[in-house]
Amino acid sequence: MRRRLINSTLAVVLVVIAVFGVSLVIVETRTISNSAHERVDSEAVRLVSIVNSRLLTDQQITSDILKGQVAERYAVIDIPGRHPIEVGTRPSGDVIRADAKGDRGEIVTVEEPQSTVTEEVGRTLLIIGAVAALAVAAAVLLAVRQANRLTSPLTDLAETAERLGSGDPRPRYKRYSVPELDRVADVLDGSAERIARMLTAERRLAADASHQLRTPLTALSMRLEEITVTEDLDTVKEEATIALTQVERLTDVVERLLTNSRDPRTGSAVAFDLDEVIKQQIEEWRPAYRSAGRAIINSGKQHLRAVGTPGAVAQVLAALIENSLMHGGGTVALRTRVTGNQAVIEVTDQGPGVPADLGARIFERTISGRNSTGIGLAVARDLAEADGGRLEMLQPKPPVFGLFLSRTPLRRPSGEPGAEHTVR
Structure with a gap:
């Protein structure tokens, strides 16, 4: 039973973790991906506003000037009539890309490696996995504690029942703060008290019977001995009459003992x-x-x-x-x-x-x-x-x-x- 309780509790926890964990992973993955696209879009808009303001004031626009405005991303600024300006190192593989167009026709393209999203998703999954592992460990500990709390009383109750069956009717008066188990303990203690009273009554009856029957049996034996050693008919009749009286008394003793x-x-x-x-x-x-x-x-x-x-x-x-x-x-x-x-x-x-x-x-x-x-x-x-x-x-x-x-x-x-x- 202890193993079944632990396994059932653990199964419930694993199902809950699986259902909510998968949902959480999906939601977090989408949230991280959307957040990455929003960052790139925001970066493109911010960069095009910078380029546009410099164009309005006839300020110089170079890769070195814009490099400080782009943090760990790759950007391409395409200004009509000029060569495209590249800022940063172009990423390889999958990228997240966002375009923004300014008032003078300039176009800013910002790219970010997809790997940044993957790494963030990986860190999130690691955190979720650690939390799930802690939840499983806590569930196991709680399941073991609860199983011990339930199985230990059942073991005690089984031992009490076994003692009753073996002729030891002493009640234990032990309770477990579990209403159902305490009810069983109450019933067993009540049964033990009743059995103890019954055994006491039986032992007392046996002792009383032994004591009360001994005297009339001894007297009857003496009368019968008197009959065996005498040859006088009158003495035999007298002793026989007394013996019959003893038999009647013996019968009365037995009836009183049996009927109480x-x-x-x-x-x-x-x-x-x-x-x-x-x-x-x-x-x-x-x-x-x-x-x-x-x-x-x-x-x-x-x-x-x-x-x-x-x-x-x-x-x-x-x-x-x-x-x-x-x-x-x-x-x-x-x-x-x-x-x-x-x-x-x-x-x-x-x-x-x-x-x-x-x-x-x-x-x-x-x-x-x-x-x-x-x-x-x-x-x-x-x-x-x-x-x-x-x-x-x-x-x-x-x-x-x-x-x-x-x-x-x-x-x-x-x-x-x-x-x-x-x-x-």
Whole structure:
């Protein structure tokens, strides 16, 4: 493209120079030729007036006297009754000739070599050629500069598009002061930002799925192991029932991840019994704590009802219980209480607590006190907020995390699916 731009610009300049240059040469040649004839005519008229004035005053007319009146030209003065007087050297070849007649019948002929016109035309053509050469050189420089100005942005845009295709969605925010190219750059940067958001969402979904599916799969595995080592039919039925509950929870996790239905406005938030969710989580995690030589207990106010998604609340409690199992120590206690119009579930243990350098950053993604993923508490807080609640660290040492859930359903317009009455 760069070469085509240079060639096209140069071709236009050459055409313009050819058209106007030929016209200028023709006009200048004619002008120089006409000017030469006018000079010779003027010289003949001037010389005949000099001869005429000398004849009137009976002054002598000789070649030596008239020689100073003729500059680099050849002149012949023909006076009736006298020999012709020649002034200068007669030119050879083509000449420009002019005749003038005086009042006493004298005739003056002035001749000038045609070569003087040719030389002047040659000098003019040389000047025109030099100007044309300068114009061509300037055109080439401008064409190269303009081509670079256009091709360099296109190269940058091509590199940006290639980076997008190779999975690097970073926008460049580079502009070129060319509206059309800037428009293309805007579109590519917008696409890069959208692709970056999509990739971030996909990576976050994958991380959340990995973290949220790990706990129910681990619990399900433990139940299946219990079934394989027992021969008591009642124990098998009990463990199978718990395993089915784990499968249902696993299915709920998968559906929530795929449909992204974490917004309570979708109608998934309902009034439910907190005791059932807490009991289910304690039963699920008790084998893991027993294996670690630790205990998990429940205390506080009983028969509380809250508004939210039972599966999401279970996942939040599972994240807190797992966090205590991995990073805490001693007995883990789940305490329930009421504050205002909110039901609160506190999860605490007897471990060293949250390091001071983490503080409130404990809920940020990739923040972890040990070699863990660092997304468990972040996902738990997102789940709590999606149900209209909140998850907070109430105390760093010993660690106390509180899950706050509303006891009153969200107000919805009359007739909207999911509208409920106040829970008392």
